Amino acid sequence: MKAKNYIGIIFICTLAISCVTPPDNFPSVPEITFNGVQFVPIPNASDSLIVSVDFRDAEGDLGLNPGDNAPPFNAFNFIRDANGNLITYSNRPPNAPRYNPIDWRINQFVNNVQVMDTIWVENNPDHHNIFVRFFIKRGGNYQEYRWSDPPFFTTFNGRFPRILTEDRARAIEGTIQYGMLSSGWRSIFRNDTIRLDIQIQDRNLNKSNVISTPDFTLDQVTRR
Structure with missing residues (x-):
């Protein structure tokens, strides 16, 4: 069974826009607090795990649109050899990982030219703007459940879209x-x-x- 069909699709934001000159207690670095978590079973479809966070930010520069893919928001960087050449799977060095969909990309465009090969890449964490880590509690200890490891090779980090449509700095607060x-x-x-x-x-x-959610089981947070 697949662990993930697609992620970050559901996004709802409610916000209150403050004045252009932010209040003294609004931070320039975004500040978040826990709001809630829900598990929503969906018959004959993928179930949804929804986390809600409240935020405050002095400039309102939160969110990325689909077109925000130029550096520093590019999805990945190409790894090259000492001569500046792309590293393909057929000429990979001994330290290269085995094939997986995170470290290797197929038939990518490089400088507007499609390279019909499997290319070694390094993923750029700044492509995302929301980061989620999962932990399982057993025997009183937390152990991280790493989606990027085998067999899933994926992530639940993602993007939420721009909250303000204009670039004018404004203090904002709300819920994601x-x-x-x-x-x-x-x-x-x-x-x-x-x-x-x-x-x-x-x-x-x-x-x-x-921020961390309280401990929960899926049954405890299931929407009834």
Whole structure:
């Protein structure tokens, strides 16, 4: 069963826009607090795990649109050899990872020319603006569940869109609801006690504080 069909699709933002001159207590670096978490079973479709965070920011430079893919928001960088050549899977060095969909990309455009090969890449974390880590609690200890490891080779980090449509700096506060869709939540976590750590980032690459959800099981947060 696939652990993830697609992620970050559900996004709902409610906000209050403050004055252009921000209040003294509005931070320039985004500040977030936990609001809630819900598990929403969806018959004959991917179930949704939705985390909600409240935010405050003095400039309002939060969110990335689909077209925001130029550096520093590019998805990945190409790894090259000492001569500046792309490293393909057929000429990979001994330290290169085995094929997986995170470290290798197929038939990518490089300088507007499509390279019909499998190319070694390094993913750019700044392509995302919301970061989610999963932890399972067993025996009183938390162990991170790393989606990027085998067999999934994926991530639930993602993007939420620009909150303000203009570039004029304004202090804003509100709530972000970030939904993660999967057909495998139940099969993976079952009755496990889970905790999520969440962080967001603004367009100046300022990272917010990290907040944690309370411990929960899927049953405890299921929408009835």
